[in-house]
Amino acid sequence: MSRTDGLTTEDVEFLARPLLGMLAVAGAADPPQPRPVWFEVGPDRTIQLFSLRSSPRMRRLDRDPRASLLVPAPVGERERWVAVTGRTTVHEDGVDELVTRLAGRYWDLDERADDLAEIRAGDNVRVVLHPESVSRTSF
Numbered sequence: 001m002s003r004t005d006g007l008t009t010e011d012v013e014f015l016a017r018p019l020l021g022m023l024a025v026a027g028a029a030d031p032p033q034p035r036p037v038w039f040e041v042g043p044d045r046t047i048q049l050f051s052l053r054s055s056p057r058m059r060r061l062d063r064d065p066r067a068s069l070l071v072p073a074p075v076g077e078r079e080r081w082v083a084v085t086g087r088t089t090v091h092e093d094g095v096d097e098l099v100t101r102l103a104g105r106y107w108d109l110d111e112r113a114d115d116l117a118e119i120r121a122g123d124n125v126r127v128v129l130h131p132e133s134v135s136r137t138s139f
Contacts, residue, residue: 001137007045011082011136014071015041018105021071023049025057025088027064038102039069047084047129050098052122061088067129079139086132095126 007015021039024032035057039049047069051057061067065087073080103109103116 001135003133003135005133006131007041007082007084007134008136011134012041012045014073014080014082015039015047019071019074021047021049021069023057024068024070025060025064026066027060027062032068034070037069038106039071040098040102040105042128045131047131048098049127049129050095050102050124051127053125054123058090058125058127061090061127065089067127069129073138079137081137083135084129084131085134086130089128089130091126091128093126095124096120098126099124 020036022034023037023039024034026032033056037049037051039047042048049069066085067088068083068085070081070083099120100116103112103119107115109116
């Protein structure tokens with residue numbers, strides 16, 4: 001396992017694939033409750049995702065902005081994972097564009113247009129994870 005302060009070029013290439021990440025947030029008396037999320041790496045090497053404003057995740061992030069995203073390689077590939085930990089910021093702008101980009105990354109939008117419309121109709125926010133520590137392994 002290696003650790004750095006930011007994402008490497010190899011990390012960015014791996015995270016550019018349509019993989020699910022497991023997001024865990026701080027800010028609760030209970031242990032973190034990781035949940036699968038869609039995500040993308042921005043040009044500034046931050047991680048972007050979206051969430052319903054009313055979700056427990058967002059209530060926790062309001063109390064404590066720390067989060068961690070773990071992204072493993074799929075079963076059948078060589079073992080590999082990248083874990084990004086840092087503080088988050090929440091943004092109102094760019095949410096619909098992010099939702100549409102991510103849906104297109106994970107779905108055939110011709111087949112899932114109604115599902116996309118349903119997600120976009122929600123009261124979503126854009127969450128940006130600013131990497132402070134990145135761990136990775138592969139073998």
